Amino acid sequence: MPFLEFRQITKRFPGVLALDGVSLTVERGTCHALIGENGAGKSTLGKILAGVYTADSGQIFIGNHPVAPTTPLAARELGIAMVHQELAFCPNLSVAENLCLGDLPRRRGFIDRSALRARARALLAAVGADIDPDLPIGTLSTGREQLVQIAAAVGTGAQIIVMDEPTSSLSAAETTDLFRLVRELKARGLTLIYVSHRLEELFALCDQITVLRDGRHIATEAIASTTPARVVTQMIGRELRAHTPAHLTRELGPVRLSATALTSPGHFTNIPLSVRAGEIVGLAGIVGAGRSEVVQALFGLDPAATGEVRVNDRPLALGSIDQALAAGLGLVPEDRKRQGLVLGLNCRENTALAALPLLTRFGFVRRAAEATLTARYATRLRVKTPSMEAITAGLSGGNQQKIALAKWLARDCDVLLIDEPTRGVDVGAKAEIYQLLDELACEGKALLVVSSELPELIGLCRRILVMRQGALAGELPHAAFSEAALMQLMAGLPAAA
Ligand code: ADP
Ligand code: MG
Numbered sequence: 001m002p003f004l005e006f007r008q009i010t011k012r013f014p015g016v017l018a019l020d021g022v023s024l025t026v027e028r029g030t031c032h033a034l035i036g037e038n039g040a041g042k043s044t045l046g047k048i049l050a051g052v053y054t055a056d057s058g059q060i061f062i063g064n065h066p067v068a069p070t071t072p073l074a075a076r077e078l079g080i081a082m083v084h085q086e087l088a089f090c091p092n093l094s095v096a097e098n099l100c101l102g103d104l105p106r107r108r109g110f111i112d113r114s115a116l117r118a119r120a121r122a123l124l125a126a127v128g129a130d131i132d133p134d135l136p137i138g139t140l141s142t143g144r145e146q147l148v149q150i151a152a153a154v155g156t157g158a159q160i161i162v163m164d165e166p167t168s169s170l171s172a173a174e175t176t177d178l179f180r181l182v183r184e185l186k187a188r189g190l191t192l193i194y195v196s197h198r199l200e201e202l203f204a205l206c207d208q209i210t211v212l213r214d215g216r217h218i219a220t221e222a223i224a225s226t227t228p229a230r231v232v233t234q235m236i237g238r239e240l241r242a243h244t245p246a247h248l249t250r251e252l253g254p255v256r257l258s259a260t261a262l263t264s265p266g267h268f269t270n271i272p273l274s275v276r277a278g279e280i281v282g283l284a285g286i287v288g289a290g291r292s293e294v295v296q297a298l299f300g301l302d303p304a305a306t307g308e309v310r311v312n313d314r315p316l317a318l319g320s321i322d323q324a325l326a327a328g329l330g331l332v333p334e335d336r337k338r339q340g341l342v343l344g345l346n347c348r349e350n351t352a353l354a355a356l357p358l359l360t361r362f363g364f365v366r367r368a369a370e371a372t373l374t375a376r377y378a379t380r381l382r383v384k385t386p387s388m389e390a391i392t393a394g395l396s397g398g399n400q401q402k403i404a405l406a407k408w409l410a411r412d413c414d415v416l417l418i419d420e421p422t423r424g425v426d427v428g429a430k431a432e433i434y435q436l437l438d439e440l441a442c443e444g445k446a447l448l449v450v451s452s453e454l455p456e457l458i459g460l461c462r463r464i465l466v467m468r469q470g471a472l473a474g475e476l477p478h479a480a481f482s483e484a485a486l487m488q489l490m491a492g493l494p495a496a497a
Contacts, residue, residue, distance in 0.1 A: 002061075003028035003191055004049075004160060009058035011044055015386025018044040020215040021058070026208070031182060031192040033202040033223070036212035037235055037426045038396030039384055042195045045212070046162040049193070050082035051075030062160075081153030082162040083146055091138030096120035098137050099152050123155040124148070127181055143174035150181065154190075161185065162193045167201060168424060179205055197235075197426040199228045211235055236428040245280075245434070247441035248462060248478065253277025255313070256446035257329075257415045259298065262307035267293040268470040271307070275415065275446040280437060282457035283450045285467035286490050291450040292334055294467070295417040298448075299331040300324035311415060330408035332401075334419035334450070347395070348374045348388040351406045377406035382432055398429030405436065416440065419450045434460055454483045468492050 002025030011019040019041045026032045034042045047053045049060060051069035060067050062078065069075035072082075089098040096116045105115035120133035129147040137145060146166055153161050163182075167175045182192060182205060196202055202209060203223055211218040211234040218234045219226075258274040268290035275281045283291045297305035300321040309316045311327040324331075351374035374388055381402040385395055392403055401422070408416055421437065422430045437460060441447055451457050457464050458481045466473045466489035474489040 002026065003063060005061040006045070006049075007059045007061065009045065009048060009055045009060070011041075011048060011053060011055050015390070017215050019048075019055070022212065022215070022217045023058075024210050024217055024220050026191060026193065028191050029186060029189045030207040031186050031194055031205055033206035033209040034193055034195045034212065035197055035199070035202060035209060035231060035235060036218075037197070037428045038398040039214075040212040040235075041215040042212055043164050046082055046164050046193060046195060049075070049160070050080055050162055052082070076156050076158070079157060079159035080162070081156060081158035081160070082164065083149040083153060083166055084164055089137045089145065089148070092136055094134050094136055095124075095131055095140070095148055096133035099123050099133070099148065099155065123151045127151045127154055128177075128184075141174075143170040143178075146170075146178075147181075154185065158190070160191045160193070162195065164195045165197070166194070167196065167198065175201070199231060202231075203228060213237055232427055235426075236431075245438040245441070245460060247278060247280060247438050250278050250442060252279050253444055255310075257298070257309075257311055257448065259307055259309045262294065262297065262305065262309065264293060264297050264302050264305040267297075267302070268467070271467070271472050273448070273465060273472075275448050277414075277444045277446055278441050279463070280441050280447040280449060280461045282461035282464035283448060283467060284454065284457055284464055284486050284490060285473075287452065289467040289490070290470040291467050292419050295331060295419055295448060295450055296333075298324070299329055299417055301331075325411075325413075328414035330411060330413035330416045332404050332408060332416065332418045332421065334423065344391065344393060346389045346391050347378065347383065347385050347403055350392050350403050351377060351388070351410055373410050374406070377409045378403075380409070381406050381436060397424040398426055398433075401425050401433065402429070405433070409440075413445075415446045415448070417448050417450075420452065421449060422451075422453070422456060454486050457486070458483070466490055 004026040007023050009019050009022045022041070022045060034045065036042050044053060048055050051072045051074050054070055067078050069078055069080065075081070093101070099120045100116055105112040105119065107115070117133050124131050124133065127147060127150050129151055131140070131144055131148065137148065140148065150161070166178055170178060182194070186192060194202065194206055206223050208220060209223055209226060209231060210220040211231060213235060254277055255274050256277050260272050262271040262273070263269050271294055273281070283294065285291045293302065296302055297318065298309060300319055300323055303319045305318045307318065309318060311329060314327065316327050317323045348371065378385070378388055383402045383406065384399050392400060395403065401424070422433055425433065437447060437449070449457065449460060462478050464476045464481065464486065466475070466486060468490060473492065476485055
């Protein structure tokens with residue numbers, strides 16, 4: 001018998017049909033995966049269950065009773081809690097205060113600090129979280145903050161917990177801990193809805209899987225009777241074919257970017273590199289090897305960097321973004337939320353940001369030119385947004401990344417430095433971004449791509465440079481690409497014979 005049932009749930013936001021008559025059932029005591037590309041409607045479905053949003057139409061049943069939570073508090077009283085993708089607490093309050101916010105223990109009109117701490121400790125212990133209850137929430141890593149959210153959910157007696165992309169910013173160790181906790185909660189009879197776009201973890205953890213696409217329910221199946229390939233096809237509505245990038249067969253042009261003895265004290269030493277027109281060069285290495293620091297230095301972000309850098313055969317003075325921009329460099333940074341985009345601006349403004357000098361005449365932005373230019377790149381990148389006037393913060397990760405790329409395409413730079421091009425991006429958008437990078441190389445741009453995903457570098461690049469502890473550990477030509485060879489260089493092991 002289904003424990004939880006969604007029947008014909010529809011939800012519309014201005015300009016978007018986020019959920020279109022979605023129906024599915026969830027068994028008690030199972031972990032139910034909810035998967036779909038960015039923007040498929042997963043978070044919206046979770047938030048409707050958790051009382052954050054109200055459905056326009058449709059019904060939810062728990063144990064055959066219709067329920068309609070209209071606030072998170074009402075949902076909590078029904079035994080439903082949600083662990084959110086984004087920070088859900090007051091960052092400057094302590095862990096204990098956040099955990100007990102709804103019901104602060106008091107003595108003679110004052111908050112009873114020791115009772116507060118004791119209760120928080122008990123809540124944290126119940127989920128095996130070793131966290132100091134006195135720390136301000138804002139000082140915790142996202143992983144630990146999520147643990148506090150889970151502690152709060154379990155502590156309020158939740159029977160159904162929605163976890164929205166819980167591992168998207170967790171370390172490997174934190175992920176292992178989370179998986180253990182999820183299994184334990186399931187063993188205690190809780191029902192979990194686990195939202196993710198990481199297939200491996202869904203197949204390791206969940207019992208059933210529901211695929212959403214563009215707000216529609218596509219399938220609900222037992223994990224045991226489906227396969228990752230089948231789920232991917234259901235997610236994107238077409239088969240994903242791995243194809244060889246076209247740029248690999250083109251002739252390379254002149255050297256666009258070169259560096260010798262690139263050094264930044266404490267970060268990296270003596271790095272040589274060159275990228276030619278039409279070439280995609282990868283930069284591999286473990287976290288901390290200095291890859292991001294190198295591209296940031298090339299872009300003028302590191303005042304301490306030294307070395308000889310040439311762009312289009314002209315010397316580039318380091319330490320100045322203005323000089324880097326003028327020379328024809330662009331940087332799509334790793335952390336697009338903090339560095340790449342101004343999330344409060346709309347899509348048109350963000351896209352035009354880097355190209356503004358080219359669009360400005362006598363101090364005024366040429367609005368018509370701006371609108372045409374930005375719309376052209378948004379179309380080319382297939383950005384899914386209700387309009388270019390929509391605020392960028394409301395877009396999914398994949399679409400934000402496309403806007404971050406569009407920003408540099410609009411500026412038409414010769415050399416693109418791209419740090420983690422597909423971090424937080426789902427499979428469908430990933431394929432589109434790869435396609436786009438291939439097209440850019442075919443047009444003669446020079447691309448230097450930092451990535452932690454080895455298959456990504458192997459599928460994309462003509463050459464891969466490997467960094468280790470701030471130095472260049474080696475270089476692999478296309479014919480020598482393999483994950484094993486890359487990992488050996490990354491780890492500082494002698495290459496296999
Ligand atoms: P997912 O979690 O699967 O990535 P979401 O449920 O967040 O997808 O979003 C589904 C669609 O609804 C997207 O097109 C998104 O832009 C839109 N959307 C989600 N929340 C809001 C909101 N608060 N206001 C406007 N549009 C929204
Ligand atoms: Mg989401």
